[in-house]
Amino acid sequence: MANVSVDNNQSQGLPPTIFWRIAEDIPQLLQWGLMAISIIIPFFLWWLLASFGTVEDVFLPSPPQVAEAFGHLWQQGHLIQDTAASFLRVVGGFVFAAAVSIPLGIAMGTFASIRALFEPIVGIIRYMPAAAFVPLLIIYLGIGEAPKIALIFIGTLFFNTLMIMDAVKFVPKELIETTYTLGGKRWQVLFQVITPYVVPNIIDAFRINMATSWNLVIVAELVAAEQGLGKRILLAQKFLKTDEIFACLIVLGLIGFLIDLSLRLLFRVWCRWAIK
Amino acid sequence: MHLEVANLSKEFTTKEGNVSALKNVNLHIETGEFVCTVGASGSGKSTLLRLIAGLDYPTSGKITVDQVPVIGPGRDRGMVFQRYTLYPWLNVAKNVEFGLKLQGIPKAQRRERVSYYLDVVGLTQFRKNLPKALSGGMKQRVAIARALACEPKILLMDEPFGALDVQTKESMQQFLLEVWRRTGTTILMITHDVEEAVFLSQRIYVLTARPGTVKQEFQINLPENEQGARSYHVKTLSDFQRYREKITQLLRDSTVEQEVMVG
Numbered sequence: 192m193a194n195v196s197v198d199n200n201q202s203q204g205l206p207p208t209i210f211w212r213i214a215e216d217i218p219q220l221l222q223w224g225l226m227a228i229s230i231i232i233p234f235f236l237w238w239l240l241a242s243f244g245t246v247e248d249v250f251l252p253s254p255p256q257v258a259e260a261f262g263h264l265w266q267q268g269h270l271i272q273d274t275a276a277s278f279l280r281v282v283g284g285f286v287f288a289a290a291v292s293i294p295l296g297i298a299m300g301t302f303a304s305i306r307a308l309f310e311p312i313v314g315i316i317r318y319m320p321a322a323a324f325v326p327l328l329i330i331y332l333g334i335g336e337a338p339k340i341a342l343i344f345i346g347t348l349f350f351n352t353l354m355i356m357d358a359v360k361f362v363p364k365e366l367i368e369t370t371y372t373l374g375g376k377r378w379q380v381l382f383q384v385i386t387p388y389v390v391p392n393i394i395d396a397f398r399i400n401m402a403t404s405w406n407l408v409i410v411a412e413l414v415a416a417e418q419g420l421g422k423r424i425l426l427a428q429k430f431l432k433t434d435e436i437f438a439c440l441i442v443l444g445l446i447g448f449l450i451d452l453s454l455r456l457l458f459r460v461w462c463r464w465a466i467k
Numbered sequence: 468m469h470l471e472v473a474n475l476s477k478e479f480t481t482k483e484g485n486v487s488a489l490k491n492v493n494l495h496i497e498t499g500e501f502v503c504t505v506g507a508s509g510s511g512k513s514t515l516l517r518l519i520a521g522l523d524y525p526t527s528g529k530i531t532v533d534q535v536p537v538i539g540p541g542r543d544r545g546m547v548f549q550r551y552t553l554y555p556w557l558n559v560a561k562n563v564e565f566g567l568k569l570q571g572i573p574k575a576q577r578r579e580r581v582s583y584y585l586d587v588v589g590l591t592q593f594r595k596n597l598p599k600a601l602s603g604g605m606k607q608r609v610a611i612a613r614a615l616a617c618e619p620k621i622l623l624m625d626e627p628f629g630a631l632d633v634q635t636k637e638s639m640q641q642f643l644l645e646v647w648r649r650t651g652t653t654i655l656m657i658t659h660d661v662e663e664a665v666f667l668s669q670r671i672y673v674l675t676a677r678p679g680t681v682k683q684e685f686q687i688n689l690p691e692n693e694q695g696a697r698s699y700h701v702k703t704l705s706d707f708q709r710y711r712e713k714i715t716q717l718l719r720d721s722t723v724e725q726e727v728m729v730g
Contacts, residue, residue: 363550363551365548365550365551365552366551366552366554368520368522368540368546368548369546369548369552369610370565370569371521371522371539371540371541372520372522372540372541372542372544372545372546372614372619372623373542373545373565373566373569373570373613373614373617374541374542374566374569374570374617375566375569376569379569383565383569384554387554387556388554388555388556390556462556463597464555464556464597464598464599465555465556
């Protein structure tokens with residue numbers, strides 16, 4: 192009780208803080224430090240657990256062992272081949288999905304009629320887990336590239352579409368109406384006002400859904416593939432090479448991170464106007 | 468140019484039933500006039516402007532521009548909104564140019580008009596700036612320039628300075644009068660600010676609420692300078708005060724009536 196009353200006498204209002212500021216930036220140095228810690232501490236714990244823990248090497252390889260496995264895979268040429276195979280599948284599926292979801296999402300956001308026509312069916316299909324389509328896709332399309340690309344297409348199409356549709360709803364009505372009073376036709380509003388307005392949201396949607404396509408490519412490869420990081424992981428499991436599994440997982444994480452960074456870069460270059 | 472609004476009514480359908488926003492509104496505007504419509508909130512003044520712009524449809528009545536009925540929005544009726552007015556991905560010059568591009572006007576002519584109207588609004592040096600780098604007042608100047616660049620028969624303004632601070636608002640009013648004098652554009656502006664309306668207008672329509680209807684029309688006779696525009700000192704004149712008080716009283720009475728009715 193005494194402490195509380197002293198506190199009240201000495202300070203009025205919220206006490207200042209650096210770490211717990213809400214919706215404000217923290218000092219650059221602190222930010223970089225915390226970001227470094229975010230990587231270093233898990234890595235250090237892993238190393239500690241692998242070196243001094245009671246877990247056997249077979250189950251938890253240490254960082255040097257993983258690095259060694261990584262070197263192996265690299266020298267044999269597997270790593271490049273597998274990464275390229277997985278990457279191309281993701282890009283392929285994603286490009287197809289984008290080619291459909293951008294026009295469809297914009298159309299659904301713009302026209303209540305198109306929305307009424309597609310929203311119910313999209314709303315149902317998107318709750319069907321994409322991975323559940325794998326058997327069907329294999330029956331339809333065999334075990335080549337087609338079913339894998341189709342899986343990524345299915346897995347990202349609906350979320351991309353709905354996210355783009357939602358973005359269109361945030362185009363200010365005044366902006367659309369102003370365009371009419373400047374002599375704009377409906378198609379001009381669609382292509383020259385709504386579309387450029389949602390470009391930043393499209394890039395953001397892609398960043399989020401890219402993670403899904405990385406998940407799905409591995410699922411597809413676990414089922415049937417000649418090459419690919421998922422296939423590599425499956426092979427490694429058969430021979431209990433956990434170090435290779437770890438190496439592949441790290442590669443997966445890093446590539447995903449790089450894709451994310453490049454989309455962010457694209458955002459900065461293309462959508463300078465949308466950066467606060 | 469002759470804009471005529473005849474027996475215009477607008478009802479909105481809501482869950483509680485039909486609400487009459489405008490009832491039997493009659494007004495007209497002639498070439499080169501600066502007319503304001505003042506009304507309290509709920510008087511349907513924005514609805515009126517939207518109907519004239521063709522962005523909404525009347526329940527009954529008629530709007531004509533040069534005897535031609537209004538059936539939808541068009542570039543003969545330019546519009547300036549209070550907010551969200553600029554294309555955020557286009558710089559100032561490209562915003563002003565946008566309407567001309569939509570209409571397929573050749574490049575040389577576009578460039579000429581853009582530089583003329585940027586000069587009119589005094590933003591030539593900001594031509595390369597993105598909207599996010601502009602102040603509220605500057606944004607509205609761009610919006611005005613963009614609307615004027617299409618050379619509409621009439622410029623419709625929906626509380627264009629409502630979101631600005633008092634100082635900026637006053638300088639924008641002065642600015643608008645100068646633009647009006649220089650370009651000779653016909654202007655119909657909606658505002659709830661009586662002082663603004665008296666300062667700017669040649670004529671004022673006072674709209675009362677629920678249903679919105681023209682209560683009275685005022686001819687504003689205040690001295691103009693040799694260029695044909697008013698300057699700030701008119702606000703100190705007793706005539707100015709009288710207009711302001713009369714209109715304010717009119718709006719207050721109608722608000723009281725309405726509150727008594729609701730109560």
